[in-house]
Each structure stands twice: as structure tokens, then as C-alpha cells.
Amino acid sequence: MSMVSIERDDGVAVVRYDRGGKANALNLAAMDALIAAAAELARDEHIRAVVLTGTAAVFSAGIDLKDPALWTHDDPLTTQRALARGEALCRAWAELPQATIAAIEGAAVGGGAVLALACDWRVLTDSAFLRLPEVRLGLPLAWGGLPRLASLVGPARAKRALFTDLQLDADTAQAWGLADVVAPAGEALHAARALARDAAACPPLALRLSKRAIDAQFDASHLAHAQTDQFLLCHLLSQPTAVSPMPQRSA
Numbered sequence: 001m002s003m004v005s006i007e008r009d010d011g012v013a014v015v016r017y018d019r020g021g022k023a024n025a026l027n028l029a030a031m032d033a034l035i036a037a038a039a040e041l042a043r044d045e046h047i048r049a050v051v052l053t054g055t056a057a058v059f060s061a062g063i064d065l066k067d068p069a070l071w072t073h074d075d076p077l078t079t080q081r082a083l084a085r086g087e088a089l090c091r092a093w094a095e096l097p098q099a100t101i102a103a104i105e106g107a108a109v110g111g112g113a114v115l116a117l118a119c120d121w122r123v124l125t126d127s128a129f130l131r132l133p134e135v136r137l138g139l140p141l142a143w144g145g146l147p148r149l150a151s152l153v154g155p156a157r158a159k160r161a162l163f164t165d166l167q168l169d170a171d172t173a174q175a176w177g178l179a180d181v182v183a184p185a186g187e188a189l190h191a192a193r194a195l196a197r198d199a200a201a202c203p204p205l206a207l208r209l210s211k212r213a214i215d216a217q218f219d220a221s222h223l224a225h226a227q228t229d230q231f232l233l234c235h236l237l238s239q240p241t242a243v244s245p246m247p248q249r250s251a
Helices: 028-042 076-094 111-117 145-153 155-163 170-176 188-200 204-237
Strands: 004-009 012-017 049-053 099-104 107-109 121-125 129-131 166-169 181-183
Touching (some): 004 028, 049 188, 121 170, 166 170
Parallel strands (some): 049 099, 121 181
Antiparallel strands (some): 129 166
């Protein structure tokens, strides 16, 4: 069974990511599969909106810290190329010409949350949450997540989320502008499909051109961060010590 599947229905595509366990963490194979799914949909002129979802229990716990393809290389350049797949993953989803929606059940943590931020909108259930623990772990928020987060919530809230390892429940995420819709538990995909159908009613060329124009301002800021993110991440991962994580806090 493939860990990534695509369903198409009347101009809306649903991409399901399910590793069958492991908290739906993102290993290198999963990143490649999700990048391939985005590339396939980018070429599909019949699709006008795309929903990305995980399992009924979890969206994604972030990067897979036990994936040997990511973490056992002694060569820093090899490690950088592997970790750059996360940046490529988020860029592939951010650059989809269609409207994109992350449908989140359960946890979206670290790289999983950053992937959700790369979508145009996020639907969280009332039991779901976002968490970005990277800074408390001694790492920068990479994969383009830092400028995306600051663009969505502003600098003060971005710092609070990162520096205090705040667990953002659905209501807080909505108040901060990170969740566009809050749905009952088990209904994230249903609510995301409804939003996708609304977006898919737009003439496709007008939607694509409008999205490109809106995203253009962010792109300039994002490019300034991308290479620095990767350099710092590789450097810090090579260090023998890192900041120990503190218990997460809820808003």
C-alpha cells in the first residue's frame, strides 16, 4: 500500500498521507512521495483545489528522527541534500497553482506543522493542535516555516509560539490566523472538502493568477531565509550538544 494516495472528484483532489504508524512522521521516502504528488497535481488542469490530510489520528509528527536516510551520513553535504528535501517539500506544496487546504486531525508538529503552513488554508478539528518545538530543541525553524509563520501571525506571536514551545489548540490557532476553519473531531476532511468545493467554483485562470500575485510578496522574503536555514540546521545537527526540550505549554 502506498503511503501517499490521490483521489480526484469534480475538480477537487484529496491527497492522503498515511505511513501506517510512526505518528505519520516524515521520512525521506514520504517527502519524495508528497513532492511527486504535488508535481502530478500541478500539471493537472482539471484540478482547481487540493486537500492534504493525514490519518484520522494524526496529521504528522514532523521529521522522522530515526530515518537512516536523513541522520546517519557523516558527510555534511550529503546530510544537507537530505534535509533540503523538507524545504523542497514545502516549496512544492506552496507553489501549487490550485487552492490548497491542510485538513488536520490530531497533532501537526514541527515539520508537519510547517507543511500545513505551506498550504493556503488550514482546517483543524476541535481536538487538533499545532506545535513548533524546534527552537527549544536548539534548531531554527527551517523549511521556510519561519517567514510563513511570521507572515501569518505577526512577529510577536511567532516569537511566542517558537520561544515558549506553545501548543496551539484549534481555538487559539483560529484566533491567531493559523486555522481558517475549526471542525468537530473526525470532520476535518469533510470541512476541508466543502472549502475546496467553494474555491473550485472560481474560474481556474483567475484563481491561479490571483494566488500567484498574492504569494509574490511572500516569495521575496522566503528566498532570503532558505539557504541560511539549511546552513544553520546542518551546522547545529553536527554539534554534540543541543538545548534539552522543555515541556510544551498550552495556550
